[in-house]
Amino acid sequence: MKAGKSLAILTMAGALALGMAGCGTSSGDPTGAGSTAETTAAETTAAPTPVTLTMAGWSLDTTPEFKLLADGFHAANPQYTIDIKEYDPSKYGELMLADLSAGAAPDLVPIKEAKVIYQWSSALKDVSDVAAGLPKDVAGVDAYTVDGKVYASPYRMDSWILFYNTDLFAKAGIPVPDGKWTWEQYAATAKELTTKLAAEKSPDDQAIKGTYEHSWQSTLQGFANAQAGDIFSGDYSYMKPYYERVLDLQKAGAQETLATITTNKLTYQASFGKQHAAMMLMGSWYLATLTAQQASGDADTFAWGVAPAPQVDASTTSNPVTFGGPTGMAINSKISADKLEAAKAFLAYIASADAGKALAGIGNVPSSADPSVITTLFAQKGMPTDDLSKFALSTHIVKPENPVGENIAALQTILGEAHTAIMTEATALDAALADAGARAHSEGGVS
Amino acid sequence: MSTTVQPAPTRTIAKRKSALRRRNTLMGWTFILPNFVGFALLTLIPIAALIFISFTKWGALGDPVFVGLKNYRTMFTQGTYWTALWNTVYYTIIHMPLTLVISLALALLLNQKMRGVAFFRTAAFFPYITSIVAIAVVWNLLFSPEYGPIDQMLSWLGVSAENLPRWTTGASPITGAMPAVIIVATWREMGYYMLLFLAGLQTIPPELYEAARMDGANSWQRFWNVTWPGLRPTTFFVTVMLTIGSFKVFDLILVMTEGGPGQATLVLSQLIYRTAIGTSGAGGDFGFSSAVAVSLFLICLTITIIQFLVNRRAEK
Numbered sequence: 001m002k003a004g005k006s007l008a009i010l011t012m013a014g015a016l017a018l019g020m021a022g023c024g025t026s027s028g029d030p031t032g033a034g035s036t037a038e039t040t041a042a043e044t045t046a047a048p049t050p051v052t053l054t055m056a057g058w059s060l061d062t063t064p065e066f067k068l069l070a071d072g073f074h075a076a077n078p079q080y081t082i083d084i085k086e087y088d089p090s091k092y093g094e095l096m097l098a099d100l101s102a103g104a105a106p107d108l109v110p111i112k113e114a115k116v117i118y119q120w121s122s123a124l125k126d127v128s129d130v131a132a133g134l135p136k137d138v139a140g141v142d143a144y145t146v147d148g149k150v151y152a153s154p155y156r157m158d159s160w161i162l163f164y165n166t167d168l169f170a171k172a173g174i175p176v177p178d179g180k181w182t183w184e185q186y187a188a189t190a191k192e193l194t195t196k197l198a199a200e201k202s203p204d205d206q207a208i209k210g211t212y213e214h215s216w217q218s219t220l221q222g223f224a225n226a227q228a229g230d231i232f233s234g235d236y237s238y239m240k241p242y243y244e245r246v247l248d249l250q251k252a253g254a255q256e257t258l259a260t261i262t263t264n265k266l267t268y269q270a271s272f273g274k275q276h277a278a279m280m281l282m283g284s285w286y287l288a289t290l291t292a293q294q295a296s297g298d299a300d301t302f303a304w305g306v307a308p309a310p311q312v313d314a315s316t317t318s319n320p321v322t323f324g325g326p327t328g329m330a331i332n333s334k335i336s337a338d339k340l341e342a343a344k345a346f347l348a349y350i351a352s353a354d355a356g357k358a359l360a361g362i363g364n365v366p367s368s369a370d371p372s373v374i375t376t377l378f379a380q381k382g383m384p385t386d387d388l389s390k391f392a393l394s395t396h397i398v399k400p401e402n403p404v405g406e407n408i409a410a411l412q413t414i415l416g417e418a419h420t421a422i423m424t425e426a427t428a429l430d431a432a433l434a435d436a437g438a439r440a441h442s443e444g445g446v447s
Numbered sequence: 448m449s450t451t452v453q454p455a456p457t458r459t460i461a462k463r464k465s466a467l468r469r470r471n472t473l474m475g476w477t478f479i480l481p482n483f484v485g486f487a488l489l490t491l492i493p494i495a496a497l498i499f500i501s502f503t504k505w506g507a508l509g510d511p512v513f514v515g516l517k518n519y520r521t522m523f524t525q526g527t528y529w530t531a532l533w534n535t536v537y538y539t540i541i542h543m544p545l546t547l548v549i550s551l552a553l554a555l556l557l558n559q560k561m562r563g564v565a566f567f568r569t570a571a572f573f574p575y576i577t578s579i580v581a582i583a584v585v586w587n588l589l590f591s592p593e594y595g596p597i598d599q600m601l602s603w604l605g606v607s608a609e610n611l612p613r614w615t616t617g618a619s620p621i622t623g624a625m626p627a628v629i630i631v632a633t634w635r636e637m638g639y640y641m642l643l644f645l646a647g648l649q650t651i652p653p654e655l656y657e658a659a660r661m662d663g664a665n666s667w668q669r670f671w672n673v674t675w676p677g678l679r680p681t682t683f684f685v686t687v688m689l690t691i692g693s694f695k696v697f698d699l700i701l702v703m704t705e706g707g708p709g710q711a712t713l714v715l716s717q718l719i720y721r722t723a724i725g726t727s728g729a730g731g732d733f734g735f736s737s738a739v740a741v742s743l744f745l746i747c748l749t750i751t752i753i754q755f756l757v758n759r760r761a762e763k
Contacts, residue, residue: 092727093726093727093728094724094725094727094728096728097507097508097724097728098507098724100508101507101508112727113727113728115727116727116728119506119507119728119731120508120728122508122509123508123509257592257593258616259591259592259593259616260591260592260593260594262587262707263587263588263590263591263592263614263615263616264587264588264591264594265584265587409726409731410732412726417706417707417710417713418709420708420709421618421707421708421709421710424613424616424617424707424708425616426613426617426618426623426624426708426709426711427618427708427709432709439526439527442524442525442526443525443526443527
């Protein structure tokens with residue numbers, strides 16, 4: 001009985017959701033019919049009727065983008081108001097999936113990780129018409145396209161870049177990245193930095209390592225997938241040189257080991273911000289975090305810059321290949337008909353150059369590639385001002401971190417396990433990659 | 448007069464008896480009802496739903512699609528399920544007897560009249576009431592390969608660097624992450640089972656020990672012939688609870704190793720969680736997850752039934 005009870009708790013949420021999903025499906029169709037009726041009604045009446053939309057958001061105190069977009073939209077369209085409902089950022093995907101399933105989700109659903117789009121698309125409105133009307137230079141729409149239909153509008157587009165501590169490079173007497181680095185140069189510099197900074201200590205008395213690579217599998221596999229191979233191929237030998245390089249860096253003490261990062265719960269913000277490492281590969285969202293933490297004193301004050309991610313060889317350094325993903329907004333398919341028009345207007349607004357400039361003003365990298373956006377971004381206090389930093393964010397090919405596909409979550413799980421097994425050296429590299437390939441076929445749906 | 452009066456009270460008594468029985472039954476049901484409603488709502492219906500979902504393909508959104516035994520076939524042909532099952536069984540085989548022996552030893556030790564016994568009992572129980580997240584963070588630090596005091600102490604004892612156990616970073620079942628998890632789990636749970644054993648020890652009549660002593664039994668003989676048989680109901684309860692608890696181990700694994708490195712500490716409960724909702728809301732496969740949950744349920748049920756049968760035989 002005891003065993004049954006706990007098992008039941010596991011499924012309880014699912015069972016409740018099951019019942020609710022059943023109730024909800026019947027109301028799906030009239031929504032679409034009602035929307036056209038409402039549009040014609042809105043066209044004939046002169047005064048626009050006020051509409052209040054609900055939108056999900058997370059960590060509203062430290063993530064000002066939601067309020068910024070809501071306020072900006074309200075200013076441009078005074079008849080529309082947006083109320084924000086706060087979610088726990090660490091469990092956002094799970095919570096939103098439960099709310100979507102139970103029919104309790106807000107009208108506007110932010111897509112934090114693009115990989116959910118395949119599964120969530122059945123609970124979201126097809127917004128291909130909004131996407132078709134977006135400026136051509138908006139990045140990230142592909143990540144939201146399932147079977148030719150678009151399910152969300154991207155408002156942020158983060159890509160992975162190399163952060164470096166200019167002061168530590170100067171102390172070591174090594175020239176800062178020139179934007180033409182290959183992975184070999186990156187690894188060699190990390191080792192050289194470690195050796196030359198061996199006598200130095202960070203202000204909080206820690207040894208300084210050449211580089212820091214966070215525990216996420218994407219810090220390595222994201223680059224390998226973007227630059228060297230295809231995650232859906234089921235043959236992961238293309239990751240081998242990437243792993244050989246970091247295993248060597250771990251062994252040489254030029255970067256913290258994965259084992260230490262996970263057992264000691266190290267954060268990437270402290271590792272770079274407190275100068276425990278002279279370089280770090282990270283997503284461009286860290287630009288805003290670092291400037292904010294330097295201003296607040298959570299991070300040390302030092303000069304820094306960003307460079308494009310290292311490349312496989314020199315052939316791609318003029319237009320570097322990296323990976324990244326958008327943050328976007330989708331519309332709940334259960335939205336009431338009279339709100340749909342406002343919701344679509346909001347989706348168009350957030351990908352516009354105006355919204356892009358506003359987002360750049362708080363340090364976010366927007367999906368809009370309007371030239372004014374980069375200027376605004378780098379005009380922020382605390383941001384680097386050199387040309388290479390601007391180049392790193394404006395000139396690149398950004399491959400999706402998680403390509404759209406039914407089995408992407410299963411493949412990510414398999415490769416995530418391979419990542420910890422390899423990085424802790426629990427399993428030999430070749431064996432772990434071969435095993436991941438075999439499991440991609442048996443469990444990951446790769447044929 | 449007496450003949451006419453005599454039957455009347457019997458009838459009333461009978462009537463009263465049946466009324467009383469009815470009332471008692473009703474009272475009984477009333478007492479059970481809240482619990483039964485809770486049980487039906489929170490356990491029975493979800494279990495039925497779980498079994499149903501295990502025969503479907505369902506991703507939390509939309510309607511489940513009936514797929515027959517497909518989830519079970521996938522489960523039995525997939526390496527991951529067997530790895531998780533083996534890890535769970537391994538965890539149980541080591542963790543269950545280890546905790547049983549240590550908690551019994553603690554109980555025997557702390558059942559003696561000595562100074563500060565209340566303090567030591569509290570100290571042994573303390574891990575059980577401490578937040579599991581805090582426990583995981585602290586133990587992870589203790590196990591840390593670079594700064595961990597455990598490895599430092601081992602190297603003072605002369606263990607060379609390459610022979611140090613790879614606590615949270617190894618896949619070996621002898622010197623890897625699994626033993627680390629088992630150590631922490633045992634340390635955490637021993638206090639609770641010690642308390643159960645202490646309660647059991649209190650129920651053994653002191654006269655038995657006195658008689659055994661009179662017969663010249665030494666302490667080992669007293670343990671085998673008085674304590675151990677006297678504790679049997681407690682031992683049975685502890686064994687059942689420990690076995691089920693071991694098979695369902697989840698929270699500690701999730702906060703300590705997340706099943707890693709690789710699949711070294713992946714257990715069934717975590718596989719259930721991970722396939723359904725543990726992937727940030729992407730790619731949930733509730734059908735497969737439910738199939739694994741049903742298998743875990745059946746395993747726990749079978750083992751409990753076996754334990755009951757063994758106990759009944761021992762009682763005779």
